[in-house]
Amino acid sequence: MLRERLTAEMKEAMKAGDKAKLATVRLIQAALKDRDIEARGLGKEPLAEDEILALLQKMIKQRNESAAVYEQGGRPELAAGERAEVAIIETFLPRQMDEAETRAAIQAAIAETGAAGPKEMGKVIAALKSQYAGRMDFAKASGLVKGMLAGG
Numbered sequence: 001m002l003r004e005r006l007t008a009e010m011k012e013a014m015k016a017g018d019k020a021k022l023a024t025v026r027l028i029q030a031a032l033k034d035r036d037i038e039a040r041g042l043g044k045e046p047l048a049e050d051e052i053l054a055l056l057q058k059m060i061k062q063r064n065e066s067a068a069v070y071e072q073g074g075r076p077e078l079a080a081g082e083r084a085e086v087a088i089i090e091t092f093l094p095r096q097m098d099e100a101e102t103r104a105a106i107q108a109a110i111a112e113t114g115a116a117g118p119k120e121m122g123k124v125i126a127a128l129k130s131q132y133a134g135r136m137d138f139a140k141a142s143g144l145v146k147g148m149l150a151g152g
Contacts, residue, residue, distance in 0.1 A: 002052050002092065009092075024088040026131070031055060054136025056093055060086050094135050102136055106145050117151045 004030055013022040035055060036046045047055065084136035097105065109127040113120070124145050128136060 004048055006032075008086070019126075020084055021088055024085045028056065028059065028089065028092070029054065032058060050130070050133035053093060054129075057134065058088055060089050060093075063089070097132065097136050099140075102141055103144060103148075105132060105136065106141065106148055109149060115149060118146055121145055121149055123151070 006025055010022060010025045010029070010123045011023060013019075018125075032047065032052065032055065039046060063082040063086045067079040067086070070076070070079035070082065078111070105128060106124065107122045109115075109131075113127050115121070115124045125138065126143060127136065128141060129144075
């Protein structure tokens with residue numbers, strides 16, 4: 001399970017003296033703990049595996065956006081730090097699907113949900129998220145789904 005892997009990786013980073021990896025794993029665990037506390041407050045269970053993967057993808061997206069802002073602001077050293085964190089966080093995600101695999105998964109989800117047009121895009125995306133959390137880039141998938149439902 002991902003939680004155990006995070007703990008093991010943190011211990012390994014401590015032993016190896018890998019400060020960058022240790023700091024990043026601690027950031028992940030802090031974000032996870034915050035979300036667990038939030039869920040508990042709402043009377044929900046701690047995050048499931050797919051929700052943890054979605055959290056990791058959100059963290060990657062935030063860091064990529066920050067890196068772009070830093071580069072535009074002439075701060076390449078800060079951008080490099082953000083990209084280094086992205087590389088570490090990505091090690092906890094399963095292999096990402098390529099475009100052909102994504103298209104095949106979308107076609108299967110469209111058939112499974114019976115979606116017939118762009119107005120039913122939400123059903124398709126929900127089906128994809130339930131099956132491919134952590135493996136699919138949903139920002140890119142949304143565009144593909146929209147195109148396929150529009151008859152493209």
